[in-house]
Amino acid sequence: MSVTFIIIACVAVLLFLLITGCPIFICLGAAGAIGIFLNGGISGLSLLQTTVFGAVSKSTLVAAPLFMLMGEIIFRSGIGTNLYNALSRILHRLPGGLAIATVIASAIFGAMCGVSIAAVASIGVIALPEMLKRNYDPRLAAGAVCAPGALAMLIPPSLLFILYGEIAGVSVARLFTAGILPGILLVLLMCGYIIIYELRYSKKHVHEENPDPITWKETAEIIRGLWAPLLLIVGVLGSIYSGIATPTESAAIGVIGAYIIAAAIYRNFDWQTFRATLSHSARITATILIVFVGAVIFTQFLNLLRVPDAFAMFVTSLEMSPWITMLAVQIMLLTLGMFVDGASMILITTPILFPTMKALHWDPIWFGVLMVTNINIAVITPPVGLNLYTLASITRDVDMETILKGTMPYVIVEFIGLLILIAIPQISLWLPGLMR
């Protein structure tokens, strides 16, 4: 059987299963297994013996469930509420102050939590009604909740970076460090957009003063409640950045620290919540790592037939300018990301694109940052924008149309951010370059 036929058959199987709505781990796993079988027969399949076990028994991958558990604890502890309250008190005099507070609170929340919908759910619940009460434009308010929630994927710790690092063979610690400045860049761009919007339309939406503002004394109390979580962020990220601890070790510190903070400071953390954090994280871990196993099987099939190398040769033979290639790749990723979730997208595309990336001398860390930024845009773009649906599911104050219209400007803002990151790789590479 010709190699070309096998490849076409497997890609056809993959796409058919993907589009009809088959679980993604099966799309990847079945397409990979069929390919391996067509190529090497039954004996070829015995390759899977070591593949499946080896895919998951990796110490770097252990960081993934631990960071998810840490995020889950933070999510259920109520830290998000305090974070938003403190920031909104400090920032409320700025034009669009509450929206800016939402953006920054989501970003800080993202530094404790690696998945994008957690910030939308925990900060959106309090920030959105507060903004609407104070006569903010519902669109602006909805957008300010929806878009920055995705920053959790870019701002370390990030699940996507762990998966990408594992597949591309890049240091997760460096990827985490690389995400910091691009995350800050996107926060600044979003805040800039909010300020410009508010200055332009401030006459239309005059914000009412908070009828019963929290006093500075209360604010001080809230901030006092926040020092521990902030210390946790600094400890976790600082230990990774300084090279004292591996991402896995700092994740374990993060988990224990988060449990202590949740139990000591936030009294609502009881036995049932504790069990819920475990059961939810265990399930999410299995959900994502099963897709990971599927992706490893598919990657093995691709590498067996040297598909990624062939793809790299094809791309370089086109002799396009690297910028055009980069733009084409990003648009392709963006299109795919409109339909597939972030983790699956990384797992499907990284093995195919990696040799191309090497052939064009793109830094894998830089490319990882671009990819995750891209996914940031994807989760707020319909038809499958995870954050859009998350917000719609937690609120009745705004409808889907308002959410969509409010979030669209952020798609443009983030795309501008993506272009800046493409044009200036140093934003992503400067900090990791300083690491030992």
Add this chain to the structure above:
Amino acid sequence: MLFNHKDLQVRLKHLYYYFKLVIEKANNVAAVAAQWVLFALALIIFYDVVMRYIFSRPTTWVLEISEYMLVFVTFVGAVQVQRKKSHIKMDYFYGRFPLRLCRYLDIFFNIIIALFFLLILLTSLQMTLIAFHYNSISNSLLEIPLVIPYSIVPFGMLLVLLQSIIDIAESVKAITDANLDEKTGG
């Protein structure tokens, strides 16, 4: 004939009911086990960090054991994912298909899922048996008999396979029930 057609049907139904009950119980135990293994995973790595940085006495076993624990959380935890149908999928088009097509697709997917789990079960079982036969031990200070960590995968896969067989039965039942409803005008 020992029993007539109807009798057999009733007996089979009972058998299926008990099968489902047993699998459900087993799955619950597996799910809880995966959760506590996850918690233990965080604890032992934290213990390792404390021993290394505070007492300067790094452990020799945590790294290796933590990898096996992750295998456990993934493959035994997969049972819960299968049962709660919380697999990641792209359901944009699926959500727009007619209900009838979705039901047939469900049967089709469940069969592929079962076949895939069967494949992983068989290959990982083969690896486990080989490790058992040759008394392989891990390439580390711990020298753990590899049959122990290796057997986690077939164990988890067996549970998921049984669950996916139930899922096939349920998806077939959904179709026959729907057909029956149509016939009776319900």
